[in-house]
Amino acid sequence: MKTLANFETSSSAPLPGLSNNRKSAGIKRPARVLFVHTSLPGGDRSLFNVLRNLDPGRFRTTLFLLKPECVNADEIAGSTDLIMGGRRAGRIRYALPGLLRNLIALAASHDIVVGALELDSTYLAWLAAKINRKPVIGWVRTTLEGYLNYKQKWHVPLLRAIYPRLDRVVFVNRHAASSIEKLAHLRHSQVRVISNSLDPQAVETRQKTTPSWNGMRANQPVVMAVGRLNPEKGFDLLIRAHHRLRNRGVDHLLVIMGKGPLRDDLAALARRLEVADTVVMPGYFVNPYTAMKEATVFALSSHVEGFPSVLLEALYLGVPIVATRCPSGPEEVLDNGRCGVLVPPNDEIALAEAIGDLLQDPVKRSRLIAEGRDRIREFYAQNIASVWQGMFDELLTRAKA
Numbered sequence: 001m002k003t004l005a006n007f008e009t010s011s012s013a014p015l016p017g018l019s020n021n022r023k024s025a026g027i028k029r030p031a032r033v034l035f036v037h038t039s040l041p042g043g044d045r046s047l048f049n050v051l052r053n054l055d056p057g058r059f060r061t062t063l064f065l066l067k068p069e070c071v072n073a074d075e076i077a078g079s080t081d082l083i084m085g086g087r088r089a090g091r092i093r094y095a096l097p098g099l100l101r102n103l104i105a106l107a108a109s110h111d112i113v114v115g116a117l118e119l120d121s122t123y124l125a126w127l128a129a130k131i132n133r134k135p136v137i138g139w140v141r142t143t144l145e146g147y148l149n150y151k152q153k154w155h156v157p158l159l160r161a162i163y164p165r166l167d168r169v170v171f172v173n174r175h176a177a178s179s180i181e182k183l184a185h186l187r188h189s190q191v192r193v194i195s196n197s198l199d200p201q202a203v204e205t206r207q208k209t210t211p212s213w214n215g216m217r218a219n220q221p222v223v224m225a226v227g228r229l230n231p232e233k234g235f236d237l238l239i240r241a242h243h244r245l246r247n248r249g250v251d252h253l254l255v256i257m258g259k260g261p262l263r264d265d266l267a268a269l270a271r272r273l274e275v276a277d278t279v280v281m282p283g284y285f286v287n288p289y290t291a292m293k294e295a296t297v298f299a300l301s302s303h304v305e306g307f308p309s310v311l312l313e314a315l316y317l318g319v320p321i322v323a324t325r326c327p328s329g330p331e332e333v334l335d336n337g338r339c340g341v342l343v344p345p346n347d348e349i350a351l352a353e354a355i356g357d358l359l360q361d362p363v364k365r366s367r368l369i370a371e372g373r374d375r376i377r378e379f380y381a382q383n384i385a386s387v388w389q390g391m392f393d394e395l396l397t398r399a400k401a
Contacts, residue, residue, distance in 0.1 A: 217253055
């Protein structure tokens with residue numbers, strides 16, 4: 001991976017490492033695909049899995065970040081150019097003129113542009129691609145109808161204006177694809193459903209090479225959750241469910257791995273409920289897997305999800321799962337409850353009951369682990385990357401024609 005930090009150029013300047021010629025000395029070159037993402041303060045395993053598993057002989061990739069924030073950069077494929085578009089991690093609008101200038105210049109030397117995250121990244125990817133008359137794809141990771149409740153209202157008219165003009169819109173599940181119909185009319189030919197993926201080799205490598213949290217208590221059951229400490233993740237609901245179980249005498253430790261703006265609020269809630277000594281928030285870890293695989297139960301308490309990669313990781317690691325049946329990913333990942341327990345969203349009583357049931361039923365845990373290991377093979381990254389390659393080939397063929 002080559003990193004080009006704070007890249008500055010004019011639309012006429014040559015791009016580092018890239019040639020504008022489609023062929024050199026009569027040799028057909030790999031197609032160039034530009035991925036545009038907002039920032040990666042916590043990484044993005046779904047994106048990294050695609051970048052790593054595309055055929056480097058056929059596709060050369062560039063990842064352009066609107067903000068200079070990226071952890072886990074070593075997980076990106078070695079053939080990917082990483083470009084930090086801005087000079088600071090503030091609001092995008094303050095750096096917008098320079099970002100657009102750089103992005104338009106990059107799009108000119110690529111064959112396909114991908115807005116690798118919904119909303120801001122896709123808006124700018126569409127503009128840069130259309131100015132250069134390049135095919136453009138929008139990648140939607142969540143159920144937009146619910147997700148927009150957490151966003152500013154101006155996104156709705158902008159989404160309605162731009163998304164119908166994209167060449168393809170990739171959704172991580174069928175529910176997410178259908179939910180956008182209330183927001184914007186997409187043609188059937190635009191829509192693709194491509195699941196998030198799991199790269200087993202990357203998980204194994206990360207476990208062996210990177211430290212993880214090691215605060216497990218001997219012989220105490222552990223309920224584990226992993227995610228950014230944002231409102232939509234419902235960690236307050238999980239702490240309340242933990243409180244209910246503790247009051248019933250169900251001994252366990254609750255570990256919530258991640259960072260985010262609600263950390264202080266969640267810690268205060270645990271203190272008010274008098275469970276602060278059994279709620280641990282150790283922060284963000286590049287390698288959560290070593291701790292995850294030692295957990296008794298994995299819990300996902302979200303109010304809204306796209307296609308949660310953390311559930312794929314829990315399935316692979318052999319951890320029995322309790323998840324909310326929120327829109328829209330958990331139901332599909334867990335095969336409608338065959339591979340994990342699904343409970344209604346926003347229901348702390350049901351969440352507590354399901355977690356308590358699994359903590360006290362080792363036979364059920366073993367059955368779910370076996371079902372999960374069979375299910376996870378469907379989501380291996382190499383298989384999912386081949387679907388992306390087929391879509392790229394389709395757009396390149398159409399553009400050539």
